[in-house]
Amino acid sequence: MADDHPIFREGLARLIQRYQPEADVDQxxxxxxxxxxxxxGPxxxxxxxxxxxxxxxxxxxLPDLRRSFSRTSIIIVSMVNDLDTATRIMNADADGFICKSLPPHEIVAAVAAVRGGDAVLQLEASGLPANEADTSLAGLTQRQxxxxxxxxxxxxxxxxGLELDISPFxxxxxxxVVLKALGVTTRAGAAAKAIARGVCQ
Structure with missing residues (x-):
């Protein structure tokens, strides 16, 4: 993680480690x-x-970084909120471009989505608070x-299955059922939605 504003950098590092406790974050x-x-190192x-x-x-x-680390997710988190710039960065093989002005839970959700394999360009907040469950979440059972x-x-x-004492099947x-209810096609998309809605807090 790299940012020349130490307060933002440390704050984001703590947020990432809150949701991914196993993460080893170098700054x-x-x-x-x-x-x-x-x-x-690795x-x-x-x-x-x-x-x-x-x-x-x-x-x-960025081009050199991508050539050297072809399998590493590259996420830009910037105060720049210009769509042309963000699109240019994404076209340079970045995997995500996220505006710093987003609420913290939405930044973390976007990072989670990229780490799960999605390409994310998000410059504006969704307007939903962290703890607001949408209708798709409200329709899930407790087990779901x-x-x-x-x-x-x-x-x-x-x-x-091991955590819930049920079979893998x-x-x-x-x-x-959860993916269908949330209107997503990937586990990463479901995880990102869970983080954005505060389900995993």
Missing amino acids: AATIEEVLTLAGA VSNTFILDLMFATGNLEAS LDVLLLLSRRLSNKEI TARIHVS
Whole structure:
């Protein structure tokens, strides 16, 4: 995670680790530190990067970063909310572009969606509070909400079955029902919706 504003960087790191306790988050304050950290140790599965640094613009470094880390999710979290800029960054092979002005729960949800395999460009807030359950969530049973909670923690059907003392087959049925009820096609999409609505708090 890289941002030259330490308060924002530390705050976002804490948010990420709140929802992904197992995450190991390295922090950088400059583009140079990003490249140094990226080249040291095991390959990171996600980069969460600001676009503008005091020492320069990250955009010029994106092609090299993508070539060197073809399987790593690259997410830009920036105060820039210009659609042309965001689209250009996405076309440079970033996986996500998220505006810093979004509510914290929506930033985390967008990051979760990218980590789950979705491409996300979000410049404006949805306007929904973190704890507001939409009609699709209201229609879920308690068992289905339990499944959704475990989905948001990235558990497999087998792991969900063990947690809830049900068979993996039954877990798979519940997962299918949850995806259909939420109007999403992927587990990552369901997890992102759960985070945005505060289900996993």
